[in-house]
Amino acid sequence: MNSANEDAIELNLLYREFSEYFVWSIKDKMWSYWKKKRTIGRVVTCHPTEEERYYLRLLLMNVRGPKSYKDFRTVEGQLCSTFRECVEKQGLLHSNNCLIGCILEATSYQMPHSLRRLFATLLVYCNPVNPRELWKQFEEPMSEDFKLIPNIGRKDIQFQVLNQINDILHSMGVYINEYKLVQETIRLSKTAKEAKEVHFERTIVVSEEYTLLYKKLNKDQFKAYNTIMERIFSYRAGAFSLMAQEEQGKNFYIVLYLYLYDRKVI
Numbered sequence: 001m002n003s004a005n006e007d008a009i010e011l012n013l014l015y016r017e018f019s020e021y022f023v024w025s026i027k028d029k030m031w032s033y034w035k036k037k038r039t040i041g042r043v044v045t046c047h048p049t050e051e052e053r054y055y056l057r058l059l060l061m062n063v064r065g066p067k068s069y070k071d072f073r074t075v076e077g078q079l080c081s082t083f084r085e086c087v088e089k090q091g092l093l094h095s096n097n098c099l100i101g102c103i104l105e106a107t108s109y110q111m112p113h114s115l116r117r118l119f120a121t122l123l124v125y126c127n128p129v130n131p132r133e134l135w136k137q138f139e140e141p142m143s144e145d146f147k148l149i150p151n152i153g154r155k156d157i158q159f160q161v162l163n164q165i166n167d168i169l170h171s172m173g174v175y176i177n178e179y180k181l182v183q184e185t186i187r188l189s190k191t192a193k194e195a196k197e198v199h200f201e202r203t204i205v206v207s208e209e210y211t212l213l214y215k216k217l218n219k220d221q222f223k224a225y226n227t228i229m230e231r232i233f234s235y236r237a238g239a240f241s242l243m244a245q246e247e248q249g250k251n252f253y254i255v256l257y258l259y260l261y262d263r264k265v266i
Contacts, residue, residue, distance in 0.1 A: 015060040055083035
């Protein structure tokens with residue numbers, strides 16, 4: 001369309017603006033000019049860790065009138081080997097503007113804990129020019145859940161948010177103090193010092209559906225269940241071999257896990 005259609009060439013649109021002016025005809029299998037102009041264009045979101053997909057999205061959101069993938073990857077007549085190289089040569093990574101747009105878009109549908117993880121990911125993978133500027137601009141939406149805690153002060157809220165971001169960064173092999181978001185030194189929490197897999201397991205939210213599986217055990221399963229639990233809580237070693245159909249076996253192991261999980265044994 002951008003290379004053959006006169007309207008598209010004249011409008012010189014961004015990818016997300018295209019559906020505001022043109023509509024796809026299933027019958028004719030072609031694009032035609034959209035007279036109503038009531039459509040809101042969208043581009044599917046993607047995570048910065050998806051690398052080339054993420055950089056392609058940056059190009060789609062910032063480059064007007066592209067004619068092909070090759071056209072996307074061409075900067076000043078030079079064909080780039082990757083979308084990242086193209087983004088870098090266009091200077092899209094040399095300011096915080098794209099990262100600000102990324103977080104700003106996420107604030108419309110992401111929960112605060114997800115925003116904190118996104119923020120940490122951008123720090124690690126996108127090397128923002130001014131991390132402190134990003135922090136100041138988005139500290140509030142990243143803090144919304146902590147504000148619901150009764151009798152908590154602003155300084156404590158900030159500490160909790162920074163502490164969680166630091167834990168996330170720690171799991172990626174870096175520390176928050178490297179980015180100088182605040183003047184104070186943020187130390188690792190007790191949670192961060194644990195193995196992240198253990199912390200993940202301990203924070204799993206168990207649905208009511210799974211907690212009711214206990215009532216579905218048959219006579220033989222219930223007998224095996226009690227025998228295994230008796231061994232565990234009497235601190236006696238033992239090995240057990242169980243035969244069951246695939247779904248029954250899966251449910252049995254879930255019941256075992258949930259019981260032990262609920263009692264902080266695992």
